[in-house]
Amino acid sequence: MSETFHEFVVQRSPALSRTAYLLTGDHQHAEDLLQSALARTYRHWRRIRDGDPEAYVRRVMYHQQVSWWRRRRVAERLDATPVERGGGDHTENTALRLSVVAALRRLTARQRAVVVLRYYEDLTEAQVAEVLGCSVGTVKRHGHDAVRRLRDLVPDLWERTPERSGR
Template sequence: MVDEDGFREFVRVRLPRLSRAAYLLAGGHAQAEDLLQGALIKAALSWGRISKAQDPEAYVRKILYHEHVRTWRRRRWLEHSTDRVPERAQQSDEVSQTVLRVVLQEALAKLTPRQRAVIVLRYFEDLSEADTAQVMGTSVGTVKSQTSHALGRLRKLAPELAERFVEVGS
């Protein structure tokens, strides 16, 4: 018997965090909605087992990550932006923050799905290396190397973001 009320309560409480993670993984609102919907459908089908887990949110985030990779592998397309963000000149803080968000979104879109997932989990979800490794189903060493590669790539793609990302251990 499925605990529908428990699942609905879980989604109600955790939806903002899961939506943000899906958006950062997918790179767009429509894609994030599709990604999150697919992950929540899988979670709902297994909710009886997931709800008994020590951390159901981590389990659902893992489903979200795997859905993201599965979708990417199935489609095998790369997004190419055609417009560049213009040089900044005398911008207000709000405009400056908006430009940084756009630059970050474009830079994240150019990372591999695994690199993007590492950045999202480590820096936006604030997970430890061990927790990130668990969510991704990989080793801590792989998380460390993927983080290093992803940060290096972000520094090349968007040098204006370099001060936002600090190497682990610095």
């Protein structure tokens, strides 16, 4: 294995793993997604190592997730409420976090990718457009639609923002 690729994987895997989880909503699928993206990245490492390899991995993860989502969307059924699991932390923050994860799953794959890249990865609209291979206007439209949908699905999140709560 290339020494530079190994260093890249060691340094960036935690952040890329979090992104994969946000795209999939499932730890095991996230691990599979990241592993698949890193394998594809390794095949092209010589060409991309001097550019922005992290953006390349994100782009591969997004496209792979959309591909997987298209294949399984017919068989998958999402419930309006998350499944209750016993023996965990039942604080208000945990309930809100679960609601947000459930709401993210109800967004389209592209809307979820825009939200994750824009608000979690803190990329600009232009950077998100580059990663997703679309126009800035498309990013804005999907971002707007996703935020509106999230506000409808998780009104508590909207009420907790510093602007709304007076903090």
